[in-house]
Amino acid sequence: MAEARQATAIHELTAGQAARLIRARELSPVELVEKLLARAAEVDPRVQAWVSLDPERALAAARAAEHVAVSGAELPPLHGVPFGAKDIFDSAGLATAAGFRPYTHRIPTADAEPISRLKRAGGILLGKLVTTQFAQADPSKTRNPWADERTPGGSSSGSAAGVAARLVPMALGSQTAGSVLRPAAYNGVVGFKPTYGRVSKRGVFPLAWSLDHVGILSRSVEDCGLFLAAVAGHDPADPASANQPLPVLDLESEPAAPRLGLVREALQHATPRLREHLLQVAAAFEAAGARVEELSLGEPLDLILAVQHVIMQTELAATHWQLLEQYPGSHQPRIKASIEVGRLLPGVVYLHAQRLRRRIRAAMARSLAHVDALLLPTATDVAPTRETTGDTSLQAPFSLVGFPSLSLPSGLTEAPAGLPLAIQLVSPAWQEARLVAVGRWCESQLAPIGPPPQFG
Amino acid sequence: MAMRSTLNDGCYGLERPAGGASVEWWWNGGSRLGVACSVMQQQGDDAARLAVLDELRRSALDTYGEERVADPNLEAALGLAATAVWRVSQERLEPQGNEPLPTHG
Numbered sequence: 001m002a003e004a005r006q007a008t009a010i011h012e013l014t015a016g017q018a019a020r021l022i023r024a025r026e027l028s029p030v031e032l033v034e035k036l037l038a039r040a041a042e043v044d045p046r047v048q049a050w051v052s053l054d055p056e057r058a059l060a061a062a063r064a065a066e067h068v069a070v071s072g073a074e075l076p077p078l079h080g081v082p083f084g085a086k087d088i089f090d091s092a093g094l095a096t097a098a099g100f101r102p103y104t105h106r107i108p109t110a111d112a113e114p115i116s117r118l119k120r121a122g123g124i125l126l127g128k129l130v131t132t133q134f135a136q137a138d139p140s141k142t143r144n145p146w147a148d149e150r151t152p153g154g155s156s157s158g159s160a161a162g163v164a165a166r167l168v169p170m171a172l173g174s175q176t177a178g179s180v181l182r183p184a185a186y187n188g189v190v191g192f193k194p195t196y197g198r199v200s201k202r203g204v205f206p207l208a209w210s211l212d213h214v215g216i217l218s219r220s221v222e223d224c225g226l227f228l229a230a231v232a233g234h235d236p237a238d239p240a241s242a243n244q245p246l247p248v249l250d251l252e253s254e255p256a257a258p259r260l261g262l263v264r265e266a267l268q269h270a271t272p273r274l275r276e277h278l279l280q281v282a283a284a285f286e287a288a289g290a291r292v293e294e295l296s297l298g299e300p301l302d303l304i305l306a307v308q309h310v311i312m313q314t315e316l317a318a319t320h321w322q323l324l325e326q327y328p329g330s331h332q333p334r335i336k337a338s339i340e341v342g343r344l345l346p347g348v349v350y351l352h353a354q355r356l357r358r359r360i361r362a363a364m365a366r367s368l369a370h371v372d373a374l375l376l377p378t379a380t381d382v383a384p385t386r387e388t389t390g391d392t393s394l395q396a397p398f399s400l401v402g403f404p405s406l407s408l409p410s411g412l413t414e415a416p417a418g419l420p421l422a423i424q425l426v427s428p429a430w431q432e433a434r435l436v437a438v439g440r441w442c443e444s445q446l447a448p449i450g451p452p453p454q455f456g
Numbered sequence: 457m458a459m460r461s462t463l464n465d466g467c468y469g470l471e472r473p474a475g476g477a478s479v480e481w482w483w484n485g486g487s488r489l490g491v492a493c494s495v496m497q498q499q500g501d502d503a504a505r506l507a508v509l510d511e512l513r514r515s516a517l518d519t520y521g522e523e524r525v526a527d528p529n530l531e532a533a534l535g536l537a538a539t540a541v542w543r544v545s546q547e548r549l550e551p552q553g554n555e556p557l558p559t560h561g
Binding site for chain 2: 303
């Protein structure tokens with residue numbers, strides 16, 4: 001894929017485009033980093049996506065990358081490409097506070113494993129992005145670049161808004177209920193969470209360990225594939241990391257039209273606006289050659305969400321109750337209440353929920369047996385106002401069962417609001433290669449929504 | 457949305473926050489468990505859910521005291537947890553032997 005160097009502003013480049021230009025020696029990693037630092041100074045006061053930038057180390061890494069690029073050596077896939085990380089990922093020498101005031105000066109000595117692997121693939125860490133406190137539900141300070149009065153979603157607020165505002169081409173996020181895909185939907189960017197266990201969480205601050213996933217916010221499905229190729233793989237130092245064969249990704253050839261399962265429960269649960277939008281998208285996909293059939297998740301949505309809630313609340317209480325006692329007055333209101341109530345839930349209910357979770361997972365796997373991916377709205381509606389981070393009900397089921405999921409921008413509401421709409425695709429566990437292929441096909445059928453009007 | 461007003465006005469038996477704040481005042485979990493809530497009401501199981509809520513609230517009073525339990529965030533969290541615990545407890549499972557890890561079963 002040839003890139004037209006002059007046709008695209010540097011801050012508009014996706015990670016894949018930037019990597020190709022660097023490889024072709026048409027773009028300097030130093031120029032790219034400098035442009036993004038300048039853009040942060042110009043734009044971030046309005047978005048408030050960055051917690052901190054690391055200009056010295058980023059520029060040093062860019063100069064080293066440029067030196068290697070001009071030497072003619074073989075380059076790793078993301079050579080010289082900047083990325084950001086949600087501020088729950090440890091970063092060596094750079095404060096990692098998780099939105100928690102007592103951790104403001106907590107400086108890790110080692111990178112979280114996903115950061116480390118992205119760096120090994122040539123990526124350059126530009127800085128840390130705003131998270132809601134400990135990746136839970138209290139809204140953050142970050143603004144939605146599409147509409148100041150709307151939430152950017154959470155908990156990966158800064159990652160999604162930063163990618164949308166063209167502050168960085170890709171950013172690490174995390175999802176326990178819906179914290180990668182929902183912010184992606186609300187900010188009009190691509191969000192991807194691989195299968196539970198596919199990506200190491202070593203050095204990532206936990207919320208609820210059996211639900212926490214590492215994911216990526218980017219502006220193309222190709223970038224999700226590049227991310228996955230860089231970070232996937234067993235990490236013996238992370239007990240949640242699975243030893244599975246690596247996905248064989250094809251980011252070059254034309255993907256085939258997929259078989260898609262339109263999720264009945266999601267159609268019933270979404271707002272009329274989102275339902276109508278999804279049906280229009282499904283009809284367009286069908287007209288382009290996809291096979292679309294309606295199907296059920298196999299278990300009631302209210303049960304799926306109740307099981308997810310019990311597990312998440314119990315585990316987050318177990319993770320946090322001692323911190324709550326150690327630092328009284330430092331937790332924000334919603335996470336504090338969640339911890340307090342989570343401590344009261346009976347152990348037998350948690351274990352019953354874990355057993356139900358396996359039944360739900362088996363039912364969803366059966367539903368997916370005859371399609372390439374599920375198709376549903378990512379969120380029940382467009383981004384709501386800022387008192388909340390939004391509704392998790394259409395993302396949480398796939399965090400519960402650990403299946404890989406992908407959110408794609410699929411349109412805008414009518415002017416003057418012009419808010420992003422998004423579709424979600426879900427494949428069975430360990431089938432990320434299939435999901436990325438389906439995502440590339442769907443992306444090719446959807447008209448790009450472009451940048452937010454004030455951030456092009 | 458009807459479901460959300462049901463959530464805040466009826467199902468959890470909670471008052472809206474002072475000042476007439478939007479229903480979005482509730483956490484992001486509010487609307488998702490509103491699904492459970494509306495189904496529950498259809499099934500007429502409110503008494504069973506309220507019994508779970510009473511038990512949780514008593515436990516919260518014993519642990520955190522009256523003033524803390526009056527906090528609207530804690531009240532909301534108790535309501536959501538009660539609905540979830542109630543819904544999970546409705547599902548019957550046969551006793552099993554060895555239990556696999558959560559995502560490897």
